Amino acid sequence: MDRAACMREWIDAFVFPQANAWEERQQLPPAILDDFACRGWFGAALPPRWGGLGCDSETLARFCAEMARGSVSLLSIFTVHNMVCQALLRWGAADQQAVWLRQLASGAVRAAFALTEPEFGSEATGIRCRVARNGDELIVNGAKKWISGSCHAQLFLVMARAKEEGLMALLVPADTAGLRITPMPDLLGFRAAGIARLDFADCRLPASALIGAPGAGFTFVAAHALDHGRFTVACGCLGVIEACLRASVAYANQRTQFGQPLRRHQLIQALVADMATDLEAARALVERAAKQRDSQAAESITATTIAKYFCSRAALRAATDALQIHGGNGCSPEYPVMRYYRDAKICEIIEGSSQMQQLMIASHAFMRERPQRRRRHG
Template sequence: MDPAEFDAASWDAQGELPAEVRRAVAGSGWFGTDLPAEYGGRGGTQAELGELCAEVGGACGSVRALITVQGMVAAAIHRWGTAAQRADWLPALVSGDQLAGFAATEPGAGTELSAVDTRVERSGSGFTVTGEKRWITFGRAATVFLVLGRLDGKPVTVLVGADRAGVSVEPVHGQLGLRAAMIAHVRFDGVRVPQRNLVAPPGFGLSHVVATALDHGRFTVAWGCAGMAAACVADAAGHTAQRRQGGVPLAEHQLVRSMLARMSVATTAARELCRSAANARDAREPGAVAATVMAKYAAARAAASASQDAVQLLGSAGCAPDSRAGRFFRDAKVMQIIEGSDQVAELHIAEHLLRQHRTGENGHAGEMPGLGSRRHAVAGSGAGG
């Protein structure tokens, strides 16, 4: 599947990613880019996963979101699932036989996921799941949800099939961005699931399973934003080089050149931070989590500013229904909220910096306090978004 051939404007207008497109994404092997070959993956590096997300993200944010949410659930199972769970679920996620939804956010639990009210209760040899989840990326298409809830007062994660009795899906239409990401609100009313669907012991659901999923999500969102920003720079530079005003190309005006320069610098810097995060993750450095937060923060801001400036420079063309810059302008604002809002990221980046100076560390603090429990309730992936 070639991202250059995406009909992203049409998918955005329709408010969904067609089934044949989702199948084509799965057939391209993108779901298994960084998973081991034993599960059907390609065994690729984090850098390779990042470059894929940048290329796809520069064409369609919703397709990138599909790769993100599938990868979030797969990463959580790969890291914290049992051998049987990995053998059962990972090949199905890689092939696209199962499409995942990451069901964490709730009406009263967005940035602070420790406030979730979803109940997971023991029932016979399994569990029942009861609760309401909001803003689930590809919730309308998902065949399985990784659900965050509470069991005996402890955070817990459980896999719930979308076809189980008691699962109801409410489509969400017309949201600001990621309009083809098939976002939904999902209710679980006493849904019965087997014991084998519990991922990690009670108490590990938020700090381990969900934290792993969100870390993967931030990384792919960061690279997707870098791709979005680069596409906006290309559109703005191409338009201003050709469009004439006052007898000269727009690009000959000093203010236009200043805007282009700022867009280019921010985009290049964000890409380098993404590369740094990828290298840290591939090397399993202790500071990889911090590097990923910083990359996502910088890349989301670069995408937001570059898309805004691109729309400004393109003028009426930037406001057209099929404008890539206009679509990314909407998508980029969502990127500044999901997987940790800009404001939350700033707190964690500052804490990471100050902790090094308080303790005399040399930049090797890996986990940032609270990152596993913080998430804004706008899009349940990444959304997954």
């Protein structure tokens, strides 16, 4: 059985039936994360030489779609963990990889990605969290907000600014003295994703905490991590659309109004048709991005951005329509569509909001289509 099919079975057996209750409790049970780790899934996208499963992007896409079909909170914990894995794989020094990658692949160490601050989100290059050198040590002060997976993480990849050297990417163990992790409860969605605020007060780190060159923290390390994050979020949105479609069809078959099942009302059929169309379009964009990523095509970053932009908007459309089809029942935790609606809205904000994706897509389009300079004759 392939990886995505295993995930599908596991989701149907252990996640789907419980996911609403976890969102209400605002916590994923530790046993579920332990089981996820035992199956090697935290290392799904790491190469076998580091103990990972070595999934290619096409397999990873189906794997993440299945995960999000069950629980977007679970997907978000995987997403940030994988972002840190990929940043280390690409930019970590050999000794940093040797220390961390096997532990990350096994899930013995779980990681989270800390870029956003109370005052800086979309304008990520403005961040103010500070890092100063003191002999061989790095000292971090400042705050991060909205950090997914924080309540389960043993390791954070933190972006901070050094006065002269610019932005740095730092590995900060969760038990570092001076680091306070404050859960952020009662959010709109992603309620079981262990989101927290991080406060750093004179956190002392060894020089080996620095990933990549000083000053390369955002342009290389964070940008690489965010590209991977956008991909898994796009794939997750595919899972949300599929979940919305299934729930809508099941409900429209079973619920009768005006003497016939909802499925016979043409206005309901129109909503289902749009959802099914969005699912196919989203799948095609994710598959295209996956192929480009696997062949390391120059356009893969834009293909991923387009997939994330389209899929997150399509997921919100699907969730809105699924809720509409469920009527009043859609507004109750008895059914899963309310959760899809809450989570889908957030997918339009994380890893760069829809507006930020639009700016990136437009900038690429203008660059690609720019008029050729006229040759001078004579």
